[in-house]
Structure formats: structure tokens, C-alpha cells
Amino acid sequence: MRTKQLQQEFDLELRWTVFPLHPDTPEQGQSLEQLFAGRIDVPRVLDQLQQVADSLNLPFALRSHTYNSRRAQELGKWAEQQGLGEAFRTAVYQAYFADGRNIAKPTELVAIVDSLGLPVAEAQQVLEEQTFAGAVDIDWQRARNLDITSVPTHRYENRTLVGFQEYAAFQRLISG
Known part of the structure; x- marks a missing residue:
């Protein structure tokens, strides 16, 4: 999404709230087939996601596993304070959805931090001490309070837009 363009067009301040997507996933990850066994046709859904991403x-690359994003979310809150929240989110998206990297692993996250020129030692400390765990917990509670069950979910006032969408859908969401 072209967030800067949307912010300028509507004079918005965006607030990013992280969401507990499969928070019980172990650090080594879990196959999508296991996670959705008997509930979702994984190949069909991945094909649909590929089509949306392409459009x-x-x-986006077809992947076989999901990984726990909690640590990435905590480090993302830290990256926001460093003024690189959007760059971090973009890099994590690339790592997870395009490259299939395990974003639950601190080594993967530190590599992302390093690629952005952020202080690696500080990031390692943030991960070890779970400095931003409370901020993530607050976001998770906010998501529950708003009945958010999918990512990405976009809210403006009392309206909601779910999923990756064309720019015009965001214009309609904000215009009402």
C-alpha cells in the first residue's frame, strides 16, 4: 500500500497495531498443512494469495510453513522508536512472505536490523529482555477488543477493510 500517498491525500496519521496471528506456533515453525488440517485447502488459498499479491x-512466494511473529512484532515496536518502523515492517514482510525466512529466530531478525543500519547490539538486547513485550500485549488486546481476526485489517473510524487491497479501496474506506 502507498501509505505516504494516503497520509498526504487525507492528512492522516497512521497507527500500526500488531495482531496475534497463530501465537502458539513454535519457534521452528509449523507446516501450513498441519496448521489448517481439515479446515482450509492450503494450495487453493496460497494460489489466491499469489494472485492478489501479483495484482x-x-x-510473495508460495510457502509451506508459518512462523511465530511475536519477536518480530516486539522488534518492530523498537524500530518504530528508531524512526524505521515502516522500513522494518517492509523488510520483515519480504523475509517472511517472499523469502520464506523464519522470523521467529533472533538471528533472522538481527540480520534484518543490520540490513537497515539499526544498532544490532541494541536490537539483541531488546529481544533478550523483551523490552517491548508490554507494547505488543497492548496491541494484541486492542485487536481483540476490535474483533480483528485477520491480517491485514485496516480501520478508519468505525469502518473496516480486510486484506490486501487496491489503493481505491482505502480511498473509499476513508471517504465513507
């Missing part, structure tokens, strides 16, 4: 020019 929006988003990098």
Missing part, C-alpha cells in the same frame, strides 16, 4: 505488485 498489487507485492512480493
Whole structure:
């Protein structure tokens, strides 16, 4: 999504709230077949996601596993304070959805931090001490309070837009 353009067009301040997507996933990850066994046709859904990503020019590769994003979310809150929240989120998206990297592993997250020029030692400390765990917990509670069950979910006032969408859908969401 072209967030800067949307912010300028509507004079918005965006607030990112992280969401507990499969929070019980172990660090080594879990196969999508296991996670959705008997509930979702994984190949069909991945094909649909690929089509949407292609239509929006988003990098996306077919993957076989999901990984726990809690640590990435905590480090993302830290990256926001460093002024690189959007760059961090973009890099994590690329790592997870396009490259299939395990974003639950601190080594993967530190590599992302390093690629952005952020202080690696500080990031390692943030991960070890779970400095931003409370901020993530607050976001998770907010998501529950708003009945958010899918990512990405976009809210404006009392209206909601779910999923990756064309720019015009965001314009309609905000215009009402």
C-alpha cells in the first residue's frame, strides 16, 4: 500500500497495531498443512494469495510453513522508536512472505536490523529482555477488543477493510 500517498491525500496519521496471528506456533515453525488440517485447502488459498499479491505488485512466494511473529512484532515496536518502523515492517514482510525466512529466530531478525543500519547490539538486547513485550500485549488486546481476526485489517473510524487491497479501496474506506 502507498501509505505516504494516503497520509498526504487525507492528512492522516497512521497507527500500526500488531495482531496475534497463530501465537502458539513454535519457534521452528509449523507446516501450513498441519496448521489448517481439515479446515482450509492450503494450495487453493496460497494460489489466491499469489494472485492478489501479483495484482498489487507485492512480493510473495508460495510457502509451506508459518512462523511465530511475536519477536518480530516486539522488534518492530523498537524500530518504530528508531524512526524505521515502516522500513522494518517492509523488510520483515519480504523475509517472511517472499523469502520464506523464519522470523521467529533472533538471528533472522538481527540480520534484518543490520540490513537497515539499526544498532544490532541494541536490537539483541531488546529481544533478550523483551523490552517491548508490554507494547505488543497492548496491541494484541486492542485487536481483540476490535474483533480483528485477520491480517491485514485496516480501520478508519468505525469502518473496516480486510486484506490486501487496491489503493481505491482505502480511498473509499476513508471517504465513507
